[in-house]
Amino acid sequence: MAKEKTSALHENKGVSQPKDTNTRAIKNIRTKRNTKLNTKALVASILKSDTVALSRAITLIESNHPSHIKQANAIIKACLPYANQSIRIGVTGVPGVGKSTFIEAFGKYLTSKGKRVAVLAIDPSSSLSKGSILGDKTRMEALVKDEHAFIRPSSSGDSLGGVARKTRESIILCEAAGFDVIIIETVGVGQSETTVHSMVDFFLLLKLAGAGDELQGIKRGIMEMADAVVINKADGDTLKHAQLAKVEFNKALQLYPIKASRWKPKVMLCSALQNEGIDSVWKLISDYIAITSKNHYFEKKRQEQNKFWLIQTIETQLKSHFFNRPDIKKELEQQLELIKANETTPFAAADYLLNL
Amino acid sequence: MAKEKTSALHENKGVSQPKDTNTRAIKNIRTKRNTKLNTKALVASILKSDTVALSRAITLIESNHPSHIKQANAIIKACLPYANQSIRIGVTGVPGVGKSTFIEAFGKYLTSKGKRVAVLAIDPSSSLSKGSILGDKTRMEALVKDEHAFIRPSSSGDSLGGVARKTRESIILCEAAGFDVIIIETVGVGQSETTVHSMVDFFLLLKLAGAGDELQGIKRGIMEMADAVVINKADGDTLKHAQLAKVEFNKALQLYPIKASRWKPKVMLCSALQNEGIDSVWKLISDYIAITSKNHYFEKKRQEQNKFWLIQTIETQLKSHFFNRPDIKKELEQQLELIKANETTPFAAADYLLNL
CATH class of the missing domain: 3.40.50.300 (P-loop containing nucleotide triphosphate hydrolases)
Incomplete structure (x- = not known):
């Protein structure tokens, strides 16, 4: 019907969609919806012994991305009773x-x-x-x-x-x-x-x-x-x-x-x-x-292991949190210099750093 | 001269002293003055190899009383250069x-x-x-x-x-x-x-x-x-x-x-x-x-020992401070119960406790 010579690939110009009023909120909702779906589906598949789903879930556990960590934790929680x-x-x-x-x-x-x-x-x-x-x-x-x-x-x-x-x-x-x-x-x-x-x-x-x-x-x-x-x-x-x-x-x-x-x-x-x-x-x-x-040693040992990992994780985090503080890093070096110069003791230095 | 039969031990009623207006401040000042004197005197005697003074100072180090700890720290600081x-x-x-x-x-x-x-x-x-x-x-x-x-x-x-x-x-x-x-x-x-x-x-x-x-x-x-x-x-x-x-x-x-x-x-x-x-x-x-x-190993080892005691003291304090918090004590027991009931993992429990 058209008189002009047009390509078969011709497309009429469409009306562009208005911009999202709140892109961030929409993205959040989409991610959340997606995640929810995936988590539920993944857990269901894992419980059905699906090794592909198991692999995907372990990949999430291994990721350090905050959203993956969150999803991994949700999957673990859902799997725990089993x-x-x-x-x-x-x-x-x-x-x-x-x-x-x-x-x-x-x-x-x-x-x-x-x-x-x-x-x-x-x-x-x-x-x-x-x-x-x-x-x-x-x-x-x-x-x-x-x-x-x-x-x-x-x-x-x-x-x-x-x-x-x-x-x-x-x-x-x-x-x-x-x-x-x-x-x-x-x-x-x-x-x-x-x-x-x-x-x-x-x-x-x-x-x-x-x-x-x-x-x-x-x-x-x-x-x-x-x-x-x-x-x-x-x-x-x-x-x-x-x-x-x-x-x-x-x-x-x-x-x-x-x-x-x-x-x-x-x-x-x-x-x-x-x-x-x-x-x-x-x-x-x-x-x-x-x-x-x-x-009853079998069950006792598992409970002891649980306690060990709980305490171990807390202690590691406490130390890493403290010693990675920029002010502590800086002051720790200074205190070590003061100890070397006989101007303070390791114990007084520790008290000082802990009170920062 | 007096006509009444009075005891030789008789005393005229005196005028009572007005109460101290700020007893706490006076006590503080007195303690401070005393401590200052003692600390200085003790340090001087220690430096003169007086073992009685040395003993007294070590007793202060061994005490857990806050004022003794304070004085002990002052003595140690003064002795450090020697x-x-x-x-x-x-x-x-x-x-x-x-x-x-x-x-x-x-x-x-x-x-x-x-x-x-x-x-x-x-x-x-x-x-x-x-x-x-x-x-x-x-x-x-x-x-x-x-x-x-x-x-x-x-x-x-x-x-x-x-x-x-x-x-x-x-x-x-x-x-x-x-x-x-x-x-x-x-x-x-x-x-x-x-x-x-x-x-x-x-x-x-x-x-x-x-x-x-x-x-x-x-x-x-x-x-x-x-x-x-x-x-x-x-x-x-x-x-x-x-x-x-x-x-x-x-x-x-x-x-x-x-x-x-x-x-x-x-x-x-x-x-x-x-x-x-x-x-x-x-x-x-x-x-x-x-x-x-x-x-140079002699000096190196002493410096390593100093660092060891500094880090050791901090880590011990961090742990004892955390695990002695009444809320942590209470919640730690609860988290252990939840782990036992398969409702959380040691890692999730650790995250929870650390975020309290």
Whole structure:
């Protein structure tokens, strides 16, 4: 009908919409509506064991964006009534000990028994770009493909305290998603074992049999925390070494006082590669759960861990809040100079700073 | 002249003085005047090595009365420019190892060489009415009578943190009073060695030779802190045992990494009762002082200790201030109940408490 030669792509000029009178308010309402929808939907999906929703929620937990933190807290709160039902197992060992092979074999064994297994990792070294322990995509291939398993690398670039909080909160979501066993993996560096130990029910130390002198190089305190020492690669040529190591570890474990759990730590052999001894490890952990449930230590330990994390978080925040104040930073340096010059004492300086 | 029969003790009725118009102000002025005088006089006497004044000042440091604290702080401030000139030696060992006999023999040796020696004690156990380690009046009789020595038991009934502060401050006064060597004695219980270690230049572990297995029963970390292990009662029948123990301790010390001081801890034998080996201990400490003065570790360590006590005091105060707030006490219990009931997480609870 039109006489002018126009393109088929021609568009009539429309009437532009009037500007929003209060863009900020509209944005707020939209975000809120969106968030509400997402939170509700995410929680519903998590409770239906949807691992995509679980992943998205953990990503929110790992974010430091204020709106994400808010939404993450809402999701955690909604998931809390469904949490606490799993068995939490910590697995630690130096690099090369075969942690991923062990966890894969162990995880596959559990899923074959009808259990649902989640693997989370605490890896402070990844924040120093040394690579995440779960970052290697070729690891745990069989477990990754298992529909009853969920594997999640740790968030990197965070302090150990931050990673710890995020892992603890991820555990809650995994439990709400119906996972029966949560495995927390960590490499034997820095303070990470202590952190993992304080968030699991059972702490498993993975070792390798060398040529004697097995106790050398074990970090102070690690042996004391272990509920079981599992010597991996107990196969072929190294089987004999492993058997000798077992004797040595058993001796060493007897030197420690009896644990509050009344549980006597055990030493076991396994070959994750040959899939040998994996069932015994699960049997051992089941025994531990049965004993500590009966003597109420299981529940007591979880409550103590809760209190530990509550107090720990408060103390860390109090300190960081105080020492990050610009006036304190400045005056602290000055007070240290005054102490050096014999003009004040550390105690008088502390009083002065606290009264600022 | 008077006609009535009156007693020789008769007194005419006087005119009563008008009441002070401002009793509080007058009291304040009087106290202030008194304090000023005392503080000045006390400091002057301390600087003249008057041990009675030193004792009185330490009593003020040990008091928790606000006016005493104020005066003590003024005295410390005035003494500070004269402090820092002594050698501070920590001596620890389990009960029965012969600490007092050793300190007496060591102290007498030093005073015979023209040194002035002060002995202070950190004894957290005394607060549990187990008796102070220096409370026994019959101990160190010869040293007590020595005019170049000053012996002061620890204040009891206080937390280890409180005792530590008071001891650190007493060190300053002893140094201002011209003592060349300050010995801090502690029993090998609880955290007291760590506390002593962080306020001395040289840390001496006193041991006894038994029948083999010398390393058993040594508390974790103590060996690492020691600059010297001195095996006491190396005389008569036990000399052979002591010699064997020396070999064993030497082996054990080699397992630890090299210290920041570059000092290699030594093992020595002595018999405090027979007065044997005491001179060698002093020779060893003098060597240590010479080496660490040359490599500047001596001064560096003192500055690090100052920073440690500054940060430590602040952190303790921040925590105690927060957790002693009546509202926090009440709400903390409630939050723990909510965590138990799966209605909040330790982290959300911490955020809540911190925002109160």
